[in-house]
Amino acid sequence: MMNAIDVHMLIRLIIAVVAAMAWVGINALVLVYCERKFAGHIQRRPGPFEVGPHGILQPLADGLKLMGKQLFRPAGADAFLFWLAPMLSLLPVLLLFLPIPYGPMLTAMNVSLGILLILAFSSLNVLALLLAGWSSNNKWGILGAARAVSQSVAYEIPLLLSVLAVTFMTGSFNLSAISTSQGAWPWQWNLMAQPLAFFIYLVSAFGETNRAPFDLAEAESELTAGFHTEYSSMGFGLFFMAEYAYMVVVCSVCTVLFLGGFRGPVADGWWWFLAKTYALLFLMIWVRWTYPRVRFDQLLNINWKWLLPLAVFNLLATAFVMKL
Amino acid sequence: MQTMAHVAFGVYAFIILAGAILAVASASLVRALVGLITTLLGVAGMYLLLASPFLAFMQLLIYVGAVSVMIFFAVMLTHAQTGGDESAPAPVRKFLLAAAGAAVPALVLGGLLYHRGVSGAAKPAVVGVEKLGTGLLGAYVLPFELISVILMVAMCAAVLLVWEKRGKRK
Known part of the structure; x- marks a missing residue:
């Protein structure tokens, strides 16, 4: 017999997953608009301007256009894997939002291993990109997939090491506990104690989310669109939404780990969380439209020759200082 | 349940x-x-x-x-x-x-x-994770370290294999 607690948990989980879906959708719309508008202003042009006041309805129009297009599968592609890949890219994202503490009480599930849950399920994305590239039966696709994987696998290591440095300090994998262990004011945040880890996390986050200047996997000048060359309509739409969702997750985790999460001056709450997350997201957009794309050997050299040794050094130093 | x-x-x-x-x-x-x-x-x-x-x-x-x-x-x-x-x-x-x-x-x-x-x-x-950690670094520290040595050997071997190939190509 199912008792009341189980039913309660189940209902909570369902609500959380539905809320995560809505949150992913809203964020995709807002971020697409912001990205295009930012890109426009950075390049001294107005950006989208026609649909709605200041082009504010442009993402909706884009979405409708995307949905209206034909779903197309190239001949010789592995149909099962071809359609599995975009779903595999988006589905784990819905779980990633569960352990994130948006406010003191606003957590879908207070998981004691929250950060590990996020890291574990986000690793499925690499697999989705590989499947997409391979099953499209297209050389751009497979080259993009190969790049995406060697990049993601490489950048995951410094990312994990910088996260570990913070969990060393807090002694917990629980994101709520990590948030509350930090003070309200900026100088009480983990950013002050772990500036190097913050920097490493941020750079690795660009690598992990395949964002410029590290967007080698979909470098349009060389690979058309990389792993999603052959995807049209919502097949591409799902990858696109997953990419923006991963950006939000990465920035949310960064907020929790380094910027105090929902803690903030005057009053703690989700407003601080959202403000910090969106500040980081704008930083990501800003960087994308400021720096040119790096070369692939440069990309891997940055990781293996700089970030990885620095992250290991930072971890050892943290452990040493903690033991003192 | x-x-x-x-x-x-x-x-x-x-x-x-x-x-x-x-x-x-x-x-x-x-x-x-x-x-x-x-x-x-x-x-x-x-x-x-x-x-x-x-x-x-x-x-x-x-x-x-x-x-x-x-x-x-x-x-x-x-x-x-x-x-x-x-x-x-x-x-x-x-x-x-x-x-x-x-x-x-x-x-x-x-x-x-x-x-x-x-x-x-x-x-x-x-x-809990704490118990696992203390177990791995306490009672089971020798097997734990032995595994890391084995992994290290495997990694060195992989690097060495690639090294040799590069030398031959020249």
Whole structure:
């Protein structure tokens, strides 16, 4: 017999997953608009301007256009894997939002291993990109997939090491506990104690989310669109939404780990969380439209020759200082 | 709790078996890999059911996220043709033999457990990450370090192999 607690948990989980879906959708719309508008202003042009006041309805129009297009599968592609890949890219994202503490009480599930849950399920994305590239039966696709994987696998290591440095300090994998262990004011945040880890996390986050200047996997000048060359309509739409969702997750985790999460001056709450997350997201957009794309050997050299040794050094130093 | 656990066990067992069958029966190597990954996911679910979420997440992070990606890479690098010897449909006799081979241990073990079952604990013991950590660095420090040495040797060997190839090319 199912008792009341189980039913309660189940209902909570369902609500959380539905809320995560809505949150992913809203964020995709807002971020697409912001990205295009930012890109426009950075390049001294107005950006989208026609649909709605200041082009504010442009993402909706884009979405409708995307949905209206034909779903197309190239001949010789592995149909099962071809359609599995975009779903595999988006589905784990819905779980990633569960352990994130948006406010003191606003957590879908207070998981004691929250950060590990996020890291574990986000690793499925690499697999989705590989499947997409391979099953499209297209050389751009497979080259993009190969790049995406060697990049993601490489950048995951410094990312994990910088996260570990913070969990060393807090002694917990629980994101709520990590948030509350930090003070309200900026100088009480983990950013002050772990500036190097913050920097490493941020750079690795660009690598992990395949964002410029590290967007080698979909470098349009060389690979058309990389792993999603052959995807049209919502097949591409799902990858696109997953990419923006991963950006939000990465920035949310960064907020929790380094910027105090929902803690903030005057009053703690989700407003601080959202403000910090969106500040980081704008930083990501800003960087994308400021720096040119790096070369692939440069990309891997940055990781293996700089970030990885620095992250290991930072971890050892943290452990040493903690033991003192 | 009991019914939920039973349903979850059934679902995970189904996922594991379906993945295994997909891995064995599919002609394409990449599809077989997807089957393997499905099985690994199911095993992670089993760990979750046994109240060890740490192991479950590590299973996902290491096996699904890293090892299977490496296998995928190997498949791509070897440029496996889809028309290999093994990709031809197997005769029915082979399928029957394979099914019988799989059924024997299942029947023997299942029968043994059914007739002489041991009563397990009502609920799985919860072992926290702290306890795991102190265990690995306390009582089991020697095997733990030995594993890291083995991994180190494997990594050095891999680097050395690549080194040699580069030298020959010059």
